[in-house]
Amino acid sequence: MQSPGALEISRRDLLVASAATVTVASTASLSHSQTNAPAASQSTKVSFTVNGERRELQLDNRTTLLDALREHLHLTGTKKGCDHGQCGACTVLIDGRRVNACLTLAAMHEGEGITTIEGLGQPGSLHPMQAAFVEHDGFQCGYCTPGQICSSVAMLEEMKVNIPSHATGDLLAPAEVTPAEIRERMSGNICRCGAYSNIVQAITEVAGRKA
Amino acid sequence: MRFDTPATTNPIDQGKVVGQRIHRIDGPLKTTGRAVYAYEWHDPNTRYAYGYVVGSAIAKGRIGSMDVSAAKQAPGVIAVVTSDGIGELKKGKYNTAKLFGGTEIQHYHQAIAVVVAETFEEARAAAALVKVDYAEQKGVFDLAAAKDTAVTPKEGEPDSAAGDFDAAFETAAVKFDQSYTTPDQSHAMMEPHASIAAWNGDDLTVWTSSQMIDWWRTDLATTLGIDKEKVHIMSPFIGGGFGCKLFLRADAVLAALAAREAKRPVKVALPRPFLMNNTTHRPATIQRIRIGAERNGRITAIAHESWSGDLPGGGPEVAVQQTRLLYAGANRMTATRLATLDLPEGNAMRAPGEAPGMMALEIAIDEVAERLGLDPVEFRIVNDTQVDPENRERPFSHRNLVGCLRTGAERFGWQDRNKQPGTRREGNWLVGMGVASAFRNNLVLPSGARVRLDREGIVTVETDMTDIGTGSYTIIAQTAAEMLGVPVDKVAVSLGDSRFPVSSGSGGQFGGNCSTAGVYAACVKLREAVAQKLGFNSSDELTFAEGEVGAGDRRVPLAQAASDESLVVEDRIEFGDLDKTHQQSTFGAHFVEVGVDVATGETRIRRMLAVCGAGRILNPITARSQVIGAMTMGVGGALSEELVVDKERGFFVNHDLAAYEVPVHADIPHQEVIFLDETDPMSSPMKAKGIAELGLCGVAAAVANGIYNATGIRVREYPITLDKLINELPEVS
Known part of the structure; x- marks a missing residue:
């Protein structure tokens, strides 16, 4: 299935080359930094790697990593569900560890390596976790899904290195990928459509395949 | 196509594609982050501006004055649009409260301004600089206190009666009379309301998140005072709705007004903490249920009354409607009453009416069964009816509640349930099982579609139907594939665009059945056009299979019918009065096993089973996901979900996802x-019915009944939090 968005854009006559939207924040600030006007928005230059590609941005200091990805790099696979660290829809991987991108400012990630859902796989070459979510119907509306998938990929890595959870019985024994462990560790990712039962099956399958 | 006689054998009955386990065709887009939701539409040639909403800080009153000078001078600000500045806007047909416009405040967090800036950060910062002087008025916010002021609603059927309830109840061998409460609940779908509006002259395009494209288009045009033909709505992907995106919302109105003022496309998303008071919610109810029964278990009298509140001009939560139909009993009455409250607008949330109604009714049934000394499964079976109990001439179209209950009891191991509440203990856990019937009416709405066949043999379906996670893309593709004898990957489905034929939309669990029936109608027409083009006789018995059309010995590739030009047809399904002559409903049974911590009163769900009888299941994968999702929402309704009302200041206090507790992974077992x-x-x-709301109706009561079976404690006020159990739990040794 083709994305309706992609379909729409291809119908357009693109007369002008792609505008550099990443500069919007800084130019906007400059245009207002005149005498008697309030201080311009403070901005910072930051560079990091996103899905293996080096990106450099001049960003308002208040810009979250989430909005840097969505509004400046147009990587909208990472979702804004609450903007308050309550839902997990914005989960991305920073140097392999899962992070709520809405709870961290972009300027804090100089030189780091960020992986978003777009970096895990794409239609036609899905990451095993993406394929398992399709196979087990681990989603419905799809809005929490990128966060669930990023979170579950990092979560299995956490278990490999024996990071314990509230559900871990024996802190000295190797962590086991049980449904109870998965449910505990994935509880920061809310799915209001209620696909939890299917998501646990998808993650269990991937964990088994890797083992 | 007019559907006014029962369906006979048709191509859907082949079941080669429809009814098969086919994975979502939008799955690869959604799992890779390539599905584009409302706020994400991006044209690289456009410089978007960002709108940030300002909400009222009072629940009722007027705006005295609004000072936007500081906001206007803040960095990056392009425009500030205020409700008192813009004058009165017309209200859309489907809204109760105004979305924007005027100086009157009807509820807390009603939108009163939108600040437009170059960036999101600048718009948000500037929005905080808007100063508002209010003239606050006293409001009414407490349903229990306002209950006695409730009146009979003017619309709908607020009262129903058959036989003589009072007399039958008075003389019944067993009499039961109890009251229950359900709280205000929030849809809390994962994608907040969001819109991008772009004007091109007088033409307006809005990318938004809508369940009902045509309702939004109509109401947006009304609100803005422009011709509907000038409004183009796009909503191809929707991050959940559950009823909260049925009706036009503030983000679309604000984005359109802001874009007009800023002379640029503007993006507006409602911040999460804004949703619960700005939009709609499922209203709280107080319900009274009386049941009179014979000693053998037959119900002779049943009454259900419900009280809820809403803003002036709003409607009631119709929590009694299932009681008119679910169980037999010659003498019956229901009554729905509506109080005026100044809380945010109450409106439809998944299974409006039945969801809270079943939360009460199905506890009551459990209580009466116990009083009679009957198994609650058997008590329900004894009182089954195959006809509308208020009008015995009117049969159900198809009803197998008994089959749901019996199958579920067997599969769940119901016979192992402890007969004496509070007697099964496993370590710290008191363990119990609960059951409830599931019931939700089947609604039918007209639905249109356009179908195109091209020379490659690709079938394209276009309809303004939406997929809010329900699986519309997939079941529509299956329907077209079955009708035209092609595999699903030869079908392209385009949804959520107001340029396409008007569909049923997504709501009231009518979308799956109705939208596919509309596609069926268009495909029947396309089959006729194909036959004519390929020179088959109209009397031929045609088969469409494996990409070919055939009659007798003649087989022609389907694509050949479009070899010179694409064939395009359009049709819609319209429904006669079969839903009047026959009661169309869906049925099920929910079984739940719970553990209650004997020390803390914490309830954990251990096992869940739903058995559903809902007509043809179009796709067992997506239908099952609908049901497990609904079961999950039902667990939230049973154990944690409650919008807490500040009865002094008139708003929902816990208006975010930290404090409004929906179930998380750890709360839900395998289902x-x-x-x-x-x-x-x-x-x-299609011979299908709704499934999405059926899965919710009864779940919370099954949990409540399970808690009773585990502990012997009967809680009649939802949600069943530990504080309501802990005082009555046994002493911990």
Whole structure:
């Protein structure tokens, strides 16, 4: 299935080359930094790697990593569900560890390596976790899904290195990928459509395949 | 196509594609982050501006004055649009409260301004600089206190009666009379309301998140005072709705007004903490249920009354409607009453009416069964009815509640349930099982579609139907594939665009059956056009299979019909009065096993099973996901979900996802769903019915009944939090 968005854009006559939207924040600030006007928005230059590609941005200091990805790099696979660290829809991987991108400012990630859902796989070459979510119907509306998938990929890595959870019985024994462990560790990712039962099956399958 | 006689054998009955386990065709887009939701539409040639909403800080009153000078001078600000500055806007047909416009404040967080800036950060910062002087008025916010002021609503059927309830109840061998409460609940779908509006002259395009494209288009045009033909709505992907995106919302109105003022496309998303008071919610109810029964278990009298509140001009939560139909009993009455409250607008949330109604009714049934010394499964079976109990001439189109209950009891191991509440203990856990019937009416709405066949043999379906996670893309593709004898990957489905034929939309669990029936109608027409083009006789018995059209010995590739030009047809399904002559409903049974911590009163769900009888299941994968999702929402309703009302200041206090507690992974065990193998030829040519809301109706009561079975404690006020259990739990040794 083709994305309706992609379909729409291809119908357009693109007369002008792609505008550099990443500069919007800084130019906007400059245009207002005149005498008697309030201080311009403070901005910072930051560079990091996103899905293996080096990106450099001049960003308002208040810009979250989430909005840097969505509004400046147009990587909208990472979702804004609450903007308050309550839902997990914005989960991305920073140097392999899962992070709520809405709870961290972009300027804090100089030189780091960020992986978003777009970096895990794409239609036609899905990451095993993406394929398992399709196979087990681990989603419905799809809005929490990128966060669930990023979170579950990092979560299995956490278990490999024996990071314990509230559900871990024996802190000295190797962590086991049980449904109870998965449910505990994935509880920061809310799915209001209620696909939890299917998501646990998808993650269990991937964990088994890797083992 | 007019559907006014029961469906006979048709191509859907082949079941080669429809009814098969086919994975979502939008799955790869959604799992890779390539599905584009409302706020994400991006044209690289456009410089978007950002709108940030300002909400009222009072629940009722007027705006005295609004000072936007500081906001206007803040960095990056392009425009500030205020409700008192813009004058009165017309209200859309489907809204109760105004979305924007005027100086009157009707509820807390009603939108009163939108600040437009170059960036999101600048718009948000500037929005905080808007100063508002209010003239606050005293409001009414407490349903229990306002209950006695409730009146009979002017619309709908607020009262129903058959036989003589009072007399029958008075003389009944067993009399039961109890009251229950359900709280205000929030949809809390994962994608907040969001819109991008772009004007091109007088033409307006809005990318938004809508369940009902045509309702939004109509109401947005009304609100803005422009011609509907000038409004183009796009909503191809929707991050959940559950009823909260049925009706036009503030983000679309604000984005359109802001874009007009800023002379640029503007993006507006409602911040999460804004949703619960700005939009709609499921209203709280107070319900009274009386049941009179004979000693053998037959119900002789049943009454259900419900009180809820809403803003002036709003409607009631119709929590009694299932009681008119679910169980037999010659003498019956229901009554719905509505109080005026100044809380945010109450409106439809998943299974409006039945969801809270079943939360009460199905506890009451459990209580009466116990009083009679009957198994609650058997008590329900004894009182089954195959006809509308208020009008015994009117049969159900198809009803197998008994089959759901019996199948579920067997599969769940119901016979192992402890007969004496509070007697099964496993370590710290008191363990119990609960059951409830599931019931939700099947609604039918007209639905249109356009179907195109091209020279490659690709079938394209276009309809303004939406997929809010329900699986519309997939079941529509299956329908077209079955009708035209092609595999699903030869079907392209385009949804959520107001340039396409108007569909049923997504709501009231009518979308699946009705939208596919509309596609069926268009495909029947396309089959006729193909036959004519390929020179078959109209009397031929045609088969469409494996990409070919055939009659007798002649086989022609389907694509050949479009070899010179694409064939395009359009049709819609319209429904006669089969839903009047026959009661169309969906049925099920929910079984739940719970553990209650004997020390803390914490309830954990251990096992869940739903058995559903809902006509043809179009896709067992997506249908099952609908049901497990609904079961999950039902667990939230049972154990944690409650919008807490500040009865002084008149707003929902816990208005975010930290404090409004929806179930998380750790709350939900593995869930089982069984679909009874059935069809309902009265519902549509698809012979399908709704499933999405059925899965919710009764779940919370099954949990409540399980908690009673585990502990012997009967809680009649939802949600069943530990504070309501802990005082009555046994002493911990």
